[in-house]
Amino acid sequence: MARFIDELKRTHTCGELRLDDADSEVVLMGWVQRQRDRGGVVFVDLRDREGVTQVTFDKSVEEAAFEVGQRLRSEYVVAVRGRVRDRGDQRNDKIPTGAVEVIALEAEILNEAEPPTFPIQAEVNATEETRLAKRYLDLRRPTLQKNLRVRAKAYYETRNHFAENGFLEVETPYLVKYTPGGARNFLVPSRFHSGNFYALAESPQLFKQLLMIAGYDRYMQIVRCFRDEDLRGDRQPEFTQIDVEMSFVTQDDVFAICEGLIFRLWKNVLGVDLSERYPDGTFPRLRFAESMEKYGNDKPDLRFGLPHVDLTALVVEHGGAGIGMLEPLAAKFKDGTYRLDLPEEIVKAMRVPAEHALSRKQVDELEAYVKTMGAKGLGRAKVGDDGAWTQSPFAKQVTDEARAAINAAVGAEPGDLILLMFGEEQMVHTCMANLRVHLGKKLAMIPEVGTEGDDYNFLWVVDPPLFERGDEPGSWVAAHHLFTRPHDECVELIESDPGKVLCYRYDLVLNGVEVAGGSIRLHDSEVQSKVFRAIGLSDEEAQEKFSFLLDALRHGAPPHGGIAFGFDRLVMLMTDTESLRDVLAFPKTARGNDLMTGAPGAVDARQLADLKIQSTAKK
Numbered sequence: 001m002a003r004f005i006d007e008l009k010r011t012h013t014c015g016e017l018r019l020d021d022a023d024s025e026v027v028l029m030g031w032v033q034r035q036r037d038r039g040g041v042v043f044v045d046l047r048d049r050e051g052v053t054q055v056t057f058d059k060s061v062e063e064a065a066f067e068v069g070q071r072l073r074s075e076y077v078v079a080v081r082g083r084v085r086d087r088g089d090q091r092n093d094k095i096p097t098g099a100v101e102v103i104a105l106e107a108e109i110l111n112e113a114e115p116p117t118f119p120i121q122a123e124v125n126a127t128e129e130t131r132l133a134k135r136y137l138d139l140r141r142p143t144l145q146k147n148l149r150v151r152a153k154a155y156y157e158t159r160n161h162f163a164e165n166g167f168l169e170v171e172t173p174y175l176v177k178y179t180p181g182g183a184r185n186f187l188v189p190s191r192f193h194s195g196n197f198y199a200l201a202e203s204p205q206l207f208k209q210l211l212m213i214a215g216y217d218r219y220m221q222i223v224r225c226f227r228d229e230d231l232r233g234d235r236q237p238e239f240t241q242i243d244v245e246m247s248f249v250t251q252d253d254v255f256a257i258c259e260g261l262i263f264r265l266w267k268n269v270l271g272v273d274l275s276e277r278y279p280d281g282t283f284p285r286l287r288f289a290e291s292m293e294k295y296g297n298d299k300p301d302l303r304f305g306l307p308h309v310d311l312t313a314l315v316v317e318h319g320g321a322g323i324g325m326l327e328p329l330a331a332k333f334k335d336g337t338y339r340l341d342l343p344e345e346i347v348k349a350m351r352v353p354a355e356h357a358l359s360r361k362q363v364d365e366l367e368a369y370v371k372t373m374g375a376k377g378l379g380r381a382k383v384g385d386d387g388a389w390t391q392s393p394f395a396k397q398v399t400d401e402a403r404a405a406i407n408a409a410v411g412a413e414p415g416d417l418i419l420l421m422f423g424e425e426q427m428v429h430t431c432m433a434n435l436r437v438h439l440g441k442k443l444a445m446i447p448e449v450g451t452e453g454d455d456y457n458f459l460w461v462v463d464p465p466l467f468e469r470g471d472e473p474g475s476w477v478a479a480h481h482l483f484t485r486p487h488d489e490c491v492e493l494i495e496s497d498p499g500k501v502l503c504y505r506y507d508l509v510l511n512g513v514e515v516a517g518g519s520i521r522l523h524d525s526e527v528q529s530k531v532f533r534a535i536g537l538s539d540e541e542a543q544e545k546f547s548f549l550l551d552a553l554r555h556g557a558p559p560h561g562g563i564a565f566g567f568d569r570l571v572m573l574m575t576d577t578e579s580l581r582d583v584l585a586f587p588k589t590a591r592g593n594d595l596m597t598g599a600p601g602a603v604d605a606r607q608l609a610d611l612k613i614q615s616t617a618k619k
Contacts, residue, residue, distance in 0.1 A: 004029070004079035004108050015051020019099045021084045026102060028053060029110070031140065032076045033120065035069070042069035046078065046102075047120075049145050054092070054101040055080050061103055068107040075113035075120065081106040128581070133595040135586060147575045147583045153269045154571055155222060158242055161261050162220040167244070170219050172207040174200055174226075179545055183227040186237070194612040200226035203564060205481065206549055208245040209521055212560040213552045219245045222567065231590045236568065236580055238588075244518070245562035251504050251520055254561050255460060258508060258516065259283060261565075262458065270574060277454050283508070288464035296348075296433030298464065301512025303457045304445040306436045309410045311347040311420070314402075321402030323394050326422060347422045348432050349406065354415025356443045360391065363417070369438060370421070370431045378435075379420030383412045437512065449511070449576050459509045466490075466503040467534060476535050480505050483528070483549075484519040485561075494530045504561070515570050518563025525553040 004027070011027045030048035042057040057069025065080075072078060082102040092098030118126035120140045131138040138144060159169070178185055178199035185199035201207075203225050211219045221243045229235065242261075246254060259282055266272040275281065291298050294307040312329075320327035329345055352358060358366075367378040381392035387407050389395040398406075412418055419435070421428050440446045449455045466486050467476040476498045478484070486494060490501040504520035522528045528550065532542040543550060571583040581587040588594055608615050 004081075004110070008079070008081055008106075010079075013050035014046050014048040014053045015096060017053055017084055017097050017100050017102070019086060022086045022100060024084050025081065025105075026084055027079065027081050028055065028102060029079045030077070031113075031120075032072050032074055032078060034074070035072045037070060040066075042066060042072070044069060044072055044078075046080065047140075049149075051097060052095055053097045054087075055082065055104055055107075056085075056101050057104045057107065062105050065104040065107045068109060069104060071109065073113070073115070075116050076109055077111040077113070079108050079110055080104050129589070129595060132581070132587070132589060135596045139585065144582065147571070147577060148585060150269060150575050151571045151583055154265055154567075154574065157265055157268050158222065158261065158567075161264050162218075162244070162257075165218070165257060165260070167218040167220040168216055169221055170211060170216065171221060172201070172204040172223065174224070176201045176207075179206070183229055186226050186228045189611040189613060191610050202227050203241065204243050205483070206546075208243060208562060209483065209549065209557075209560065210552055212245055212247045212521075213555065213557045215247075215558075217247045219243075219562075231588070231592060236584065236588055237592050239580075240567040242516075242565035242567050242570075243562070244564065245560060247558040247560045249520075249559070249561055251462070251506060251561065254518065254520075254563055255282070255506070258563060258565075262508075265570075265574070266456070272456070274456065274458075277456070278458070283458040283460055285460040285462050288461055291461050292429060295436065296429040296431075298461045298507060299509045299512055299514045300433075300459070300461075301437060301440070301446065301457065302459060303447055303511060304440045306350055306352070306439060306445070308432050308436070309349045309351075311349050311406060311409060312345075314405055314409055315347045318399065318402040318405065321406070322399035323397045323402075329422070344425065345423060346425050346428050347420065348428050349410050349421075350419045350432060350436060350439075351410040351412055352417040352419065352439065352443075354413065354417075356439075356445075357415075358417055363391075363419075366419070366435065366439070370435055373431045373434060374427050375421060375431045376423060377421075379422070381418045381420070383407060383414055383416045383418065385414045387412075387414075389418075449573075457511050461507045461509060462505075463487075463502050464505050465499065466494075466501040466505075466531070467498040469499075470535075478531070478535060480517075480519065482531055482535070482546075483522050485522045486527070486531075491527060491530070494527075494534050498534045506563075508563075508565075510570075510573055513569065513573060514566070515573065516563050516565040518561065520559070520561035523553060523557040523559050525550060525557075528553060 008027050010029045014028055014030045017026065028046055030046045033045035033047040033052055036043040040059045044055045044057065045052050046055050057066045059066040080102060082104045084100050085103050087099060087101050116137050117130060117134050118124045118137070120137065122141060122143045124131070124141070175188060175198040178187070178197065183202050185202055188198040188200060190196045190198060204221060204223055208219055223241050223243050224238055225241055226238050228237065231237065244257070246257070263274050263281065266274050288298055291300055293310050294300070296308055315321050315326050316330045316333045320330040326347065329347070363380050370378050379394060381389035381394060384390050387404060389398065389403060406418070410418055421432055447455060465479055466484060468479040469475070470477040484503045484505050486501050486503045493500050506518060507514050508516040522531065529539060529542065568580045568583055572580055575583060577583060586594065586596070593599070605615065
């Protein structure tokens, strides 16, 4: 080994050699992808993170090297000195190095290897559990190596973008004081302060605001965050954010710096120029209320149609439209007190164009789908040539006037299918939003992501409510967090009518996935106190929980705002993968386990005693 590592240094990677290198002498090191023994000649595909090069061990050229080649097996670690040769008619156009091969003059096995649990190739049949348990093998696969290379390049471009725009990178603590109002925290017991706990920071939110108050003007950090939540494909207990905060800015200023980052990442990492789709360098904006009304959520995928139409007011106007199940809804508002901005129950419809014909069986399957999300059912009506409804349980109930009004509201044409849902507002929004995406996929209306700017639909969702209803009747909670600035014209409504208060919070959406979210912060301690009182938090409780922030706000806080990108999710979309686990080096399972190391695991009784904690684990 000393001969190669000490004397013969690697000259090229396994993905680097081309025809211009023919006749030169090189030294390669890597893993054996495949070995093929043809008698007097052994062919080996040698792999490293940059690619694959064919190495030929020819007995007639160098017998000692040939003998080493015969011993090679899959995943052996090998060093080779050889001469580059044009492969002529035997070129392999499927790989970048396929025009050449290396004729081995000297070779050494640096380490042998057991047969791998699964083949090291782009696609494997092994279960995800097997791959996670042998993650060091899984990470050798070109698919994951490509993803992590994209991630590393995105790190580099992100840091450069913010540095070039005057941002300071500042680290904030991981071990913090628990504060209410966000996701569930992981707790860490303190050995020095028995019975007390740190929380692992779910975000640097309060600290980055304190940095603005301290006069640092522009802050960024690529930071690890922690949340003790139920997991899924796009959520992990530990994750990475691009965290940003700026002083003396408006919402537009925050958007501009973020749009610049996205344009740079897509151009320099993916080679995609977004300026053709967004020539003015900005992304479109959609108000939260319109997003909920048309798409049922605040992260709509606008690459396809199927918008929703809210029929609640129309149904009330027509006294229930003659449909028995809707008459109680209309009766609630017979005195004219109906409020479109805050209905308890709503009616929504979605038009499926005639060109996407669905059979009765397929519509029944759609109803079964929404029932899994809590819906009681899914109304349907096929529109005939004269506007009449067929294949509908409401065909004989609905009045002619209401039917004509509904057809007009949804823009129905002959042959179209109208899907309707009635019920509690949030349930209808959720079910119809998911149904829209489900249909978009089922009917092949959503284009696949490629290498063109038009494949990426970016959108800012803006002007959401500051508060949402709490679990207790008449109670309110912060819709996002407690430190978001309300619109100036809404400040007087905070205590009198919280449901009408809009705020400067915003989300950046890409192809129906939220990739960033932030807000302009509250820098006025008096308005901050009003927000606390609106959610039932007394001045004393607010001081106890947020004393350091409230004190800081009284010491000259500048107007400021920021945003956080879900970096893992962003890379997931950049690499067109479906799981965060495909863009993380060492992820957890859906139950938070590390199958490779065995975490979480039991600890020694002495460690628990030091922390004054008694084990409850079963022996």
